[in-house]
Amino acid sequence: xxxxxxxxxxxxxxxxxxxxxxxxxxxxxxxxxxxxxxxxxxxxxxxxxxxxxxxxxxxxxxxxxxxxxxxxxxxxxxxxxxxxxxxxxxxxxxxxxxxxxxxxxxxxxxxxxxxxxxxxxxxxxxxxxxxxxxxxxxxxxxxxxxxxxxxxxxxxxxxxxxxxxxxxxxxxxxxxxxxxxxxxxxxxxxxxxxxxxxxxxxxxxxxxxxxxxxxxxxxxxxxxxxxxxxxxxxxxxxxxxxxxxxxxxxxxxxxxxxxxxxxxxxxx
Amino acid sequence: xxxxxxxxxxxxxxxxxxxxxxxxxxxxxxxxxxxxxxxxxxxxxxxxxxxxxxxxxxxxxxxxxxxxxxxxxxxxxxxxxxxxxxxxxxxxxxxxxxxxxxxxxxxxxxxxxxxxxxxxxxxxxxxxxxxxxxxxxxxxxxxxxxxxxxxxxxxxxxxxxxxxxxxxxxxxxxxxxxxxxxxxxxxxxxxxxxxxxxxxxxxxxxxxxxxxxxxxxxxxxxxxxxxxxxxxxxxxxxxxxxxxxxxxxxxxxxxxxxxxxxxxxxxxxxxxxxxxxxxxxxxxxxxxxxxxxxxxxxxxxxxxxxxxxxxxxxxxxxxxxxx
Amino acid sequence: xxxxxxxxxxxxxxxxxxxxxxxxxxxxxxxxxxxxxxxxxxxxxxxxxxxxxxxxxxxxxxxxxxxxxxxxxxxxxxxxxxxxxxxxxxxxxxxxxxxxxxxxxxxxxxxxxxxxxxxxxxxxxxxxxxxxxxxxxxxxxxxxxxxxxxxxxxxxxxxxxxxxxxxxxxxxxxxxxxxxxxxxxxxxxxxxxxxxxxxxxxxxxxxxxxxxxxxxxxxxxxxxxxxxxxxxxxxxxxxxxxxxxxxxxxxxxxxxxxxxxxxxxxxxxxxxxxxxxxxxxxxxxxxxx
Numbered sequence: 001x002x003x004x005x006x007x008x009x010x011x012x013x014x015x016x017x018x019x020x021x022x023x024x025x026x027x028x029x030x031x032x033x034x035x036x037x038x039x040x041x042x043x044x045x046x047x048x049x050x051x052x053x054x055x056x057x058x059x060x061x062x063x064x065x066x067x068x069x070x071x072x073x074x075x076x077x078x079x080x081x082x083x084x085x086x087x088x089x090x091x092x093x094x095x096x097x098x099x100x101x102x103x104x105x106x107x108x109x110x111x112x113x114x115x116x117x118x119x120x121x122x123x124x125x126x127x128x129x130x131x132x133x134x135x136x137x138x139x140x141x142x143x144x145x146x147x148x149x150x151x152x153x154x155x156x157x158x159x160x161x162x163x164x165x166x167x168x169x170x171x172x173x174x175x176x177x178x179x180x181x182x183x184x185x186x187x188x189x190x191x192x193x194x195x196x197x198x199x200x201x202x203x204x205x206x207x208x209x210x211x212x213x214x215x216x217x218x219x220x221x222x223x224x225x226x227x228x229x230x231x232x233x234x235x236x237x238x239x240x241x242x243x244x245x246x247x248x249x250x251x252x253x254x255x256x257x258x259x260x261x262x263x264x265x266x267x268x
Numbered sequence: 269x270x271x272x273x274x275x276x277x278x279x280x281x282x283x284x285x286x287x288x289x290x291x292x293x294x295x296x297x298x299x300x301x302x303x304x305x306x307x308x309x310x311x312x313x314x315x316x317x318x319x320x321x322x323x324x325x326x327x328x329x330x331x332x333x334x335x336x337x338x339x340x341x342x343x344x345x346x347x348x349x350x351x352x353x354x355x356x357x358x359x360x361x362x363x364x365x366x367x368x369x370x371x372x373x374x375x376x377x378x379x380x381x382x383x384x385x386x387x388x389x390x391x392x393x394x395x396x397x398x399x400x401x402x403x404x405x406x407x408x409x410x411x412x413x414x415x416x417x418x419x420x421x422x423x424x425x426x427x428x429x430x431x432x433x434x435x436x437x438x439x440x441x442x443x444x445x446x447x448x449x450x451x452x453x454x455x456x457x458x459x460x461x462x463x464x465x466x467x468x469x470x471x472x473x474x475x476x477x478x479x480x481x482x483x484x485x486x487x488x489x490x491x492x493x494x495x496x497x498x499x500x501x502x503x504x505x506x507x508x509x510x511x512x513x514x515x516x517x518x519x520x521x522x523x524x525x526x527x528x529x530x531x532x533x534x535x536x537x538x539x540x541x542x543x544x545x546x547x548x549x550x551x552x553x554x555x556x557x558x559x560x561x562x563x564x565x566x567x568x569x570x571x572x573x574x575x576x577x578x579x580x581x582x583x584x585x586x587x588x589x590x591x
Numbered sequence: 592x593x594x595x596x597x598x599x600x601x602x603x604x605x606x607x608x609x610x611x612x613x614x615x616x617x618x619x620x621x622x623x624x625x626x627x628x629x630x631x632x633x634x635x636x637x638x639x640x641x642x643x644x645x646x647x648x649x650x651x652x653x654x655x656x657x658x659x660x661x662x663x664x665x666x667x668x669x670x671x672x673x674x675x676x677x678x679x680x681x682x683x684x685x686x687x688x689x690x691x692x693x694x695x696x697x698x699x700x701x702x703x704x705x706x707x708x709x710x711x712x713x714x715x716x717x718x719x720x721x722x723x724x725x726x727x728x729x730x731x732x733x734x735x736x737x738x739x740x741x742x743x744x745x746x747x748x749x750x751x752x753x754x755x756x757x758x759x760x761x762x763x764x765x766x767x768x769x770x771x772x773x774x775x776x777x778x779x780x781x782x783x784x785x786x787x788x789x790x791x792x793x794x795x796x797x798x799x800x801x802x803x804x805x806x807x808x809x810x811x812x813x814x815x816x817x818x819x820x821x822x823x824x825x826x827x828x829x830x831x832x833x834x835x836x837x838x839x840x841x842x843x844x845x846x847x848x849x850x851x852x853x854x855x856x857x858x859x860x861x862x863x864x865x866x867x868x869x870x871x872x873x874x875x876x877x878x879x880x
Contacts, residue, residue: 058772061776062776063772063775063776086778087778090776090777090778093776094776094777095772095773095776097769097772097773098769099769102768102769102770103768103769103770103772103773104770105770105774105788105791105792106792107594107597107791107792107794116774116777116779117777117778120774120777120778120779120780120783121777121778165773168773168777169777172777
């Protein structure tokens, strides 16, 4: 179980030209957000840009420190775990980023990209690295893995790069995965492949997925439950069909109305 | 704006203070007695003591340091070890001589370099572009003292057009004040080093102008200006060049500071009585107070160059607002 | 190691893309070869005094025996020229390497950690920016004594300043890239992220700066030699010009003065051109080609 309890993130105000007696209020990126997700489950977080959904995702994986609130992973407090055993935490939860270009180090080959997490986890045995890199690539559909291992990421397409990023995250065998708009920079034809891949990882390997997006079509086919975020607050949450078919909040209705309908069925 | 100015000025003073302190302790690190060259150990101890007191060398180090900083703050550099005259008197108009050598040639190099750079970028000159860039690079890469020697060899000795060195014909005295610098004899002596430094400094503004012009030409507003029906020359002058001038204007004061620091070599070749020549001589004669003063003066110019460059940058670029 | 190979290959591919680059690189390599094999290439011992009919062969013009003539002490100019490649390249490469190491580290630390460390390091860099370069080197040499390594040290102490600023700016934008976040949440420590993820990406920019530092260092080494502050035991191009200048014979013996100046000009231009070719591709601010 991954649980977040009343997470809030505020940023200090920008120290601009303002007068000292008129301190601007701090910026609240996320206000009192709570969520939970269990293995084999997909939670969608939907919101427009600037709604705080990415900040929420970054807090879940420890990239941002919550200003208040706590996160529990498998019954353990994340702040504690990070202090005690950082590496153990990273083996439980991983993240896939929006930009498949910027999230791969341009100086690294495919092999380095996918095995770097293992190196950081003190795995130095070349044979083990080779075997696990191959396994990780095949799991995300980069087959034959041997061929991909020899190339450089700049030869790969956007979709292949995003698969590589997923492989890098999955090589640590995490139970939880945060995917922050993983398809928003990909072609329409490719994005459903990635969605299918994520869906397979959830159903076959029992992964818990937190899927952050503004793409409602993919949400319906991938997610079990959804949360709608607006200006740092969760305005509505519930089972995906209930929320999307019978939205209770005005904002959710507006969001659905603005989206094109016509959701293709996706088989796992 | 005012607070920005004050902050920058404060930092400038701090920089100079740090450098002055470094200088002070650097010379005290010298193995042996730095005063041995000045105060002969053969002298009677009493006479030695008198001399040491005169240079302030009898006090403990920290007192010497405080006195040194306090004196520097009043632009008092002490007495020359060699001649025992006040350093400020020794330096005299050395700085002005250096500036006379550098400033006109630097400005001329900037103007001509910028024009050539703009021209080859505008015309996308191809082979000519390559040739000019390589030539300018060669001029910049050739050691300036060597170019000076070659120039003397050819223009002074072979063609006998210019004097071989010095600021005035030996035996003559320079008129004091500004008029002294307009003396035809001085200008005649200035001509050769002027051209040598001009050639040396040409490359930087040329390349800078070329690069920023190439970048500017690609921008939308140039096409816009063309579509308004302006002639090519007007587009070049009014729009493209004006935008490319910004980096040029801001680097000029900085480069002047660097040029002063580098003037040592060109002054040596032409026996030009500037700051650099004085410094080299003083180092050779272990005249530390003079060395210190020369160093601090060129540091002052370097730091001021950066300071003015920053100010200019803020004044000319509307996108920059002082924090 | 692999990284160096890859960058090296990229470097050669980029530089040899143009004719200018090819020629310039060839000149640099030629100098390198001459420098390494100087003792075998030089026709004579550069310090050997040549006699003809029992008389010292002073200021002999170029001849079949002495292609570039002799000095006022009867020494072979060509041999001196060939030996003079060594200090030029030694000083050039040492200063370039030393400055790059210091400058890159200061830029990396300041850019990555930001805050007070950044502030302190950058103010320090600003102070060093104000140091007048040549006077500083002269003063340092007068304190440490003349010598090749003192000269290298004095130059490195100042010349790191340019690359520190440029690399810091690059690090500021690199550290916002998602691959840094990815490294962090897979367990990379701050130092691992800085030196294993970010540092390889500033390597091309550091190389460009090394080329410019190299060129500048060769010129400075010659200037110092010319001013008479060079290592008296080392034959250098600047030193040859100094000898000619000091002997008062330079205007009578152009074969003695011209070659070292031309050599410096050609080598330094070549290094500059190589650096610029590489920069035009690597520097994000020049937009690539």
